[in-house]
Amino acid sequence: MRRLILGPPGTGKTTYLINIMEEEIGRGVDPRRIAFLSFTRKAAQEARDRAQAAFGFSKADLPYFRTLHSLAFHRLGLRKDDVFGPKNLVEIGDLLGLSFSTRQSQVEEGLPTGVHRGDRYLFLDGYARARRLSADDAWRTLTDTEELNLWEFERFRLTLEKFKRVRHLVDFADMLDLCPPLDADVVILDEAQDCSTAQWEMFWRVLGSAKRIYVAGDDDQAIYAWAGADIHGFQRLQGFDIHRLSKSHRVSKSIHRLADGIVRRISSRYDKDYLPSEEEGMVKFHRQPECVDITSGEWMLLARNSYHLSQLVEMAKYQGVPYTVRGVSGVNGKHIKAVLAWEKRRRGQILSLEEEGAISEFLPRDRDPDRNLIWHEALTRIPLAEREAYISMLKRGESLTKPPRVNINTIHAVKGGEVDNVLLLTDMTYRTAEGYAVNPDNEHRVFYVGVTRAKKSLHIIEPQENAGYPM
Numbered sequence: 001m002r003r004l005i006l007g008p009p010g011t012g013k014t015t016y017l018i019n020i021m022e023e024e025i026g027r028g029v030d031p032r033r034i035a036f037l038s039f040t041r042k043a044a045q046e047a048r049d050r051a052q053a054a055f056g057f058s059k060a061d062l063p064y065f066r067t068l069h070s071l072a073f074h075r076l077g078l079r080k081d082d083v084f085g086p087k088n089l090v091e092i093g094d095l096l097g098l099s100f101s102t103r104q105s106q107v108e109e110g111l112p113t114g115v116h117r118g119d120r121y122l123f124l125d126g127y128a129r130a131r132r133l134s135a136d137d138a139w140r141t142l143t144d145t146e147e148l149n150l151w152e153f154e155r156f157r158l159t160l161e162k163f164k165r166v167r168h169l170v171d172f173a174d175m176l177d178l179c180p181p182l183d184a185d186v187v188i189l190d191e192a193q194d195c196s197t198a199q200w201e202m203f204w205r206v207l208g209s210a211k212r213i214y215v216a217g218d219d220d221q222a223i224y225a226w227a228g229a230d231i232h233g234f235q236r237l238q239g240f241d242i243h244r245l246s247k248s249h250r251v252s253k254s255i256h257r258l259a260d261g262i263v264r265r266i267s268s269r270y271d272k273d274y275l276p277s278e279e280e281g282m283v284k285f286h287r288q289p290e291c292v293d294i295t296s297g298e299w300m301l302l303a304r305n306s307y308h309l310s311q312l313v314e315m316a317k318y319q320g321v322p323y324t325v326r327g328v329s330g331v332n333g334k335h336i337k338a339v340l341a342w343e344k345r346r347r348g349q350i351l352s353l354e355e356e357g358a359i360s361e362f363l364p365r366d367r368d369p370d371r372n373l374i375w376h377e378a379l380t381r382i383p384l385a386e387r388e389a390y391i392s393m394l395k396r397g398e399s400l401t402k403p404p405r406v407n408i409n410t411i412h413a414v415k416g417g418e419v420d421n422v423l424l425l426t427d428m429t430y431r432t433a434e435g436y437a438v439n440p441d442n443e444h445r446v447f448y449v450g451v452t453r454a455k456k457s458l459h460i461i462e463p464q465e466n467a468g469y470p471m
Contacts, residue, residue, distance in 0.1 A: 010250025130228030252281025
């Protein structure tokens with residue numbers, strides 16, 4: 001039996017899959033013969049937690065609740081030392097005269113990204129292997145050849161493969177190719193629209209003989225093509241019964257109307273209709289982001305490209321609200337530790353050595369300030385702009401110690417998330433606009449995802465520059 005579950009935004013796709021998993025265990029299937037796999041660690045962890053809570057299993061009882069890469073790592077019996085890592089990149093960089101970022105950001109366990117020349121060759125190599133493309137084809141698909149060098153890319157690929165062979169190392173792509181078949185009764189695959197060509201090949205080779213296979217996803221939310229995702233592998237599934245989830249618990253009526261208009265522009269998709277939540281919600285269009293008041297409630301401030309995030313940061317600063325940008329808090333933790341310690345001292349309380357150290361880092365070097373001064377007068381080595389921002393936040397009644405309620409990020413980074421209020425920039429960089437002109441479906445999906453993060457209110461900002469997505 002094979003079933004394809006199509007889950008539009010907020011329709012409870014992961015919950016549906018977890019219920020399937022519980023039903024399978026409830027009818028007597030050995031949990032060690034169930035593979036619950038996802039593109040994201042979070043979804044696999046959630047399923048494992050549910051199974052442990054419902055049936056009293058230990059982690060060892062659920063060995064195959066993993067991402068596809070983690071399954072391959074586990075099945076191959078690998079150790080961390082067997083995996084090609086950052087320290088090896090440094091060695092290759094020294095050999096080839098290339099630099100790499102000290103911290104690689106990733107789309108879950110997908111392709112690493114970074115800003116240096118070496119990072120871009122590493123990404124290109126990963127993309128080619130994920131999509132089963134030749135180096136030339138990957139190069140033509142992704143690269144501005146004026147910035148990078150094809151010969152240098154080929155040299156990097158050859159060096160990387162020889163380095164791994166000599167050191168007996170494997171990387172994520174190798175794991176997928178080497179993973180042996182798994183004898184399982186039930187296989188559940190979540191977020192399947194994000195799987196790469198290589199992951200689909202591994203899935204069918206390793207897990208395709210299972211008695212029952214459940215695959216879930218939403219091709220309208222397939223926004224990782226740039227990172228190797230192969231939407232055609234999801235759209236061309238054969239021999240599957242299709243089950244469509246039909247009620248969103250997130251998307252309100254007004255937001256649903258706008259989202260439906262966007263998604264119907266996509267030329268190639270599974271047909272699916274779903275009902276919105278019972279709330280009417282709100283959609284408003286604005287000329288500038290500054291027109292939107294974000295001083296209360298939970299918010300996502302979203303942009304299509306990282307380039308435009310700085311504008312949203314300035315907006316949050318101007319309105320005096322704490323925020324995170326790409327997951328990093330705009331409130332410096334060291335600053336707040338120093339502020340709290342200084343105010344504790346000002347009240348006459350005794351400080352720990354750690355608190356004394358927190359203060360000393362931001363005191364003026366040439367004098368010891370009066371202990372009765374307020375923190376922003378005493379801790380003058382906290383930059384003035386930050387001190388003024390913190391004062392503005394405190395005057396508005398914001399907390400500097402709680403997690404910020406405003407999340408500034410790209411649409412790609414918040415896929416799967418939801419919040420009451422969303423502000424969405426429609427600006428696109430010139431390169432994104434070029435891609436939109438050639439293949440508009442990719443951008444329709446991206447902005448559909450951005451719009452459907454909102455539960456109650458959605459604020460659309462008209463393009464501030466030349467290129468923007470037409471709502």
